[in-house]
Amino acid sequence: MTIDIAIVPVAGVGTRLLPSTKSQPKEMLPVGRKPVVQYVVEELALSGIKRLLFITGTGKQSIEDHFDTDAELTRFLRKTGREEQLAELEFEHKDLEYFYTRQREQLGLGHAVLCARPLVGKEPVVVALGDSIIGIHAKSNIVARMVDEFERTSADVVVAFEEVSREDVVHYGIAKPKGAAGEIFKLEDLIEKPAVHEAPSNLAVAARYVFSPEIFKHLEQTTPGKGGEIQLTDAIRSMLAQGARGVGMRLAPSERRFDIGNFESYFRAFAEFAINDPIYGSNFRAHIKTLLEEQS
Ligand code: G1P
Numbered sequence: 673m674t675i676d677i678a679i680v681p682v683a684g685v686g687t688r689l690l691p692s693t694k695s696q697p698k699e700m701l702p703v704g705r706k707p708v709v710q711y712v713v714e715e716l717a718l719s720g721i722k723r724l725l726f727i728t729g730t731g732k733q734s735i736e737d738h739f740d741t742d743a744e745l746t747r748f749l750r751k752t753g754r755e756e757q758l759a760e761l762e763f764e765h766k767d768l769e770y771f772y773t774r775q776r777e778q779l780g781l782g783h784a785v786l787c788a789r790p791l792v793g794k795e796p797v798v799v800a801l802g803d804s805i806i807g808i809h810a811k812s813n814i815v816a817r818m819v820d821e822f823e824r825t826s827a828d829v830v831v832a833f834e835e836v837s838r839e840d841v842v843h844y845g846i847a848k849p850k851g852a853a854g855e856i857f858k859l860e861d862l863i864e865k866p867a868v869h870e871a872p873s874n875l876a877v878a879a880r881y882v883f884s885p886e887i888f889k890h891l892e893q894t895t896p897g898k899g900g901e902i903q904l905t906d907a908i909r910s911m912l913a914q915g916a917r918g919v920g921m922r923l924a925p926s927e928r929r930f931d932i933g934n935f936e937s938y939f940r941a942f943a944e945f946a947i948n949d950p951i952y953g954s955n956f957r958a959h960i961k962t963l964l965e966e967q968s
Contacts, residue, residue, distance in 0.1 A: 675796050675819045675882065676722040680712060681784040682802035683729035683775040688934045697732045698932060699802045704809075704945030708932045709735055709802050710763060711810035716800055717766055719815035725771045725791060726802070727784045735802075739770050780901025786891040793888050796822065799904070804879035805941065806832075807927035808948055815880055818921055821856060822882045828916035829887065829908055831859060832880040834923045838868055844876035845905040847920050859918030864898045864905035875920065877905070878929045886911060 686698035693701075699709040713724060728735060741764045749758040773791065775784045785799055798815055806812040818830045833847055847853070848861035853875060863872065881904070890907040897903040912918045923929060930941035947957045 674823065675798055676720060677725060677792055677795065678716050678721045678723070678798040678800050678815070679725050679727060679785055679788045679792065680709075680716075680800050680802045681727045681775075681781060682709060682732055682735055683727050683778070683784045684781070684803065684933075685729075685778065686803075686933070689932075689938065695731065697735055699732075700734050700738065701932060701938065703805065703930065703932065703938075703941050704949055707738060708805060710738065711805040712800055712802050713739070713766075713768070714763065715806055715810040715812055716798070716815060717768060718811070719798075719813050719819070721798060721815065722767065723769045723771065725773065725788055727775050727787050728772055729775045729778065736770075736772055739764065741765065780896070780899070780903055782891050782894050782902035782904040782907050785904055785907075786888060786902070789888045789891075792885075794885050796882065796884050797887075799881040799883065801879035803932045805930040805932070806878070806880065806923065808944060812923075812927040814921070814923060814927055815882075818880060818882045821919055821921060825917065825919060827882075827919045828884045829859070829911055830882040830919045830921060831862070831908070832878040832923055833875040833920050834878040834929050836874055836876040838871070838874055841866055841868060841871040841874055841876065845903075845908075846871045846873060847875040847877070848872035849875065849920060853920065853922075855922050857920045859912065859920045861912055862905050862908050862918075864903045875922070878923055879931075881908075884916075886916065 682697060682699045686693035689698050700707045726735060746761060773787055775787050806814055814832055818832060822830045836844060842865055845862050845864050846866050847859055850858035850860040853873065887907055890910040894902050894907045894910065897906045931937040932941060947953050
């Protein structure tokens with residue numbers, strides 16, 4: 673795989689998670705033992721990404737702090753013989769480079785991605801939304817598979833999709849596949865958060881994308897759409913309308929998407945990660961079982 677850079681937008685305000693997100697980014701909420709954004713980085717590293725370009729914004733400083741090496745904390749843990757806790761900081765030393773730029777105005781996801789243009793405007797890139805984890809404990813190589821497909825088919829855009837229930841199409845970008853949608857399919861069009869009766873399928877954009885640099889030209893010309901925001905979906909549409917080759921790839925059944933953008937899916941993600949935790953999982957599972965029995 674030749675693409676080694678991912679844009680990770682983390683500038684969204686997280687209003688659906690208030691008050692938890694009043695003074696901390698939603699991407700720093702813990703799911704089990706790690707903050708969401710650490711899973712995103714670990715997943716990308718697993719797929720061969722080496723450079724991470726975060727699009728941050730007001731109040732997102734702690735994301736940058738999280739990926740810094742903390743020499744003082746390391747010294748303290750070493751001095752006090754806390755080797756196990758020290759091992760929890762190993763992610764700081766991954767062979768990755770971090771870059772940060774800020775979206776200075778909240779103009780939407782498309783605009784956030786456009787903020788990366790001066791830095792990566794000439795090369796193909798991955799975009800991975802910082803509030804979505806793919807696969808339990810982020811054990812997914814979906815991005816590597818998408819990049820392979822992007823290269824093999826000389827595509828201009830590859831988007832990951834997940835089936836959602838008919839009522840849920842209103843929350844996502846929805847695919848219009850060309851013909852029957854197998855595991856990999858031709859993407860004819862994409863609609864941002866359609867009404868149920870307007871949705872061309874129930875395949876929802878699952879927070880991972882691969883783009884040729886053409887995307888930036890289209891983003892620049894994209895005017896505010898759904899919710900008054902500059903939508904990434906609309907820029908993809910514009911590419912497809914001009915004959916770009918679009919490919920959709922379904923997540924495998926084992927790599928469901930955990931969306932941390934609202935409480936319902938956040939609770940579900942936390943519970944599932946916690947009951948599957950290699951250390952605390954079995955006790956926690958037993959505790960939940962008892963709780964449920966007591967309440968039934
Ligand atoms: C964004 C995208 C949408 C996508 C979703 C989840 O929406 O605009 O197309 O389906 O992320 O990946 P948001 O959750 O920011 O409203």
